Amino acid sequence: MARAGLGANWNCMFANDFDPKKASTYSANWGGDPLLVADVADVTSDQLPGHADLTWASFPCQDLSLAGDYVGLDGKRSGTFWPFWHLMKNLMAEGRGPRAIVLENVNGAITSNQGEDFRAIASALSGAKYNFGAIVIDARHWVPQSRPRLFFVGFRSDIHIPTEFSGVATDTWHPESLVDATSEMSQACKKHWMWWNLPIPPDRKEHLIDLIEDKPTGCDWHSPKETKYLVSLMAPHNRQKLNDAIATTKANKSRMVGGVYRRTRNGQQRAEIRFDNIAGCLRTPSGGSSRQTIIHVENGAVRSRLLSPREAARLMGLSDNYILPKNYNEAYHICGDGVAVPAVRHLIQNLIEPVLDASDRIMLAAAE
Known part of the structure; x- marks a missing residue:
């Protein structure tokens, strides 16, 4: 569903899922995309082609929600974040780190393990020199389903971020739990933190x-x-x-x-x-x-x-x-295990695409 939210302007260079049923559904709808059905822990950087503008990861949420008793990133399922991040670090070491990274999960990622999981993800992004922030987007803005989800969004340090895309925390996108979580981050993380600004969508018409x-x-x-x-x-x-x-x-x-x-x-x-x-x-x-x-x-x-x-x-x-x-x-x-398509599209259309486009324009101007 993240793929559907990206839209036709994006070219998928690599997709991965461990679940063969999900993979078969992905292939049925996006048959032209390269897809590897394997544990992310078994994926190596030489299997990832080229230089990606965006890497999107939705890692299993069970250990970050009530269903998993808030085991957190040390859990067997949500612990897949770490092999994914190891893969990203290998790409960075090869000079192929993605320009943007989005990590999607349930809101439980804010408070699981007394906030340790949130701080661990923040430290991973800031340690890699990504300027990042987190935002909670509820699908109910577009579809009649109550579905708040947490999105970490990070941009590589060489990506210019126009000032209009980051400001102060807002009630619509930054709930109190998220604001509280940021106060517990390290100073190194706070230096890279961004309060992402997104436009508020019009009132939903469908019931x-x-x-x-x-x-x-x-x-x-x-x-x-x-x-x-x-x-x-x-x-x-x-x-x-x-x-x-x-x-x-x-x-x-x-x-x-x-x-x-x-x-x-x-x-x-x-x-x-x-x-x-x-x-x-x-x-x-x-x-x-x-x-x-x-x-x-x-x-x-x-x-x-x-x-x-x-x-x-x-x-x-x-x-x-x-x-x-x-x-x-x-x-x-x-x-039930997916991410709402219009929530992805709103994030892509109003933050990811315009920031990357603005950075491209600056690079082209500098090269002239």
């Missing part, structure tokens, strides 16, 4: 209901018994939300769609629903509770089913032409 398929593909509606059981898992305040939706749609002869996740609260499974026109954050289907359910209420009648793979893809900003695996869990995994 969750607008992305729901009339005839779902890849899943079926629950039976009345299954829907009744799902409702039985709701605590009183969630049941009240459903009752209000039933009453509203009856009165207005309308329909509403809510997103539901099953969670364990105090040792008891609960179904938590939201009718705020936005879906909860998509996850990978490591278990039944990880897959998002929708409740459809029309003229007071209630139906439920799993979110379809195509609906999940739409929530990630993917077009309906994007090729998904036929297996439900595989398709849902692709979407």
Whole structure:
């Protein structure tokens, strides 16, 4: 999805993923791109061609989130950051360090291991003489899904950064946790730190209901018994939300769609629903509770089913032409483990591309 967000103006020189299912989906959509299916720890710099303008890395998030108990960068999965960074250091030693580096992960990277992981990434970038900053971008600006993600963005020291792209922390892109994390960085890191400025996107026009398929593909509606059981898992305040939706749609002869996740609260499974026109954050289907359910209420009648793979893809900003695996869990995994396309595009279009273009103009002027 990062590839989709980059757009047609970018040429992919090298792609890598360990998961063969993800790799096959990538090839189905970007068949012309060179792709190596391997552990990043086994990738060597001589497999990476030329001089890249940008290296993008989205390393596994499980150890940097509640799902991984905040194990952090020493975890088996998120620890893949270090072999990736070793690869980058080898490129730098060869004089081929990328002009820009983007590292994407969950917000848990800000606070995991009492902030040690955040400081470790910051130290890696500053130690390599990259001017860098971090920004939190929530996909809800563009698609009806609550999906905040952390993006480290660094530019090589020889890249000129116009003043309009860096200023002070803003509430939209720099939450309090991020501001607090920067205060704990070393002085060496602070010398390279940038508060990236991005324009605030216009108000989103699409709601969750607008992305729901009339005839779902890849899943079926629950039976009345299954829907009744799902409702039985709701605590009183969630049941009240459903009752209000039933009453509203009856009165207005309308329909509403809510997103539901099953969670364990105090040792008891609960179904938590939201009718705020936005879906909860998509996850990978490591278990039944990880897959998002929708409740459809029309003229007071209630139906439920799993979110379809195509609906999940739409929530990630993917077009309906994007090729998904036929297996439900595989398709849902692709979407739940991805990065929202419009969030990538906003970052690329409003920071990466203009900074690199400005630096190119300065270099061309100096050469004349």
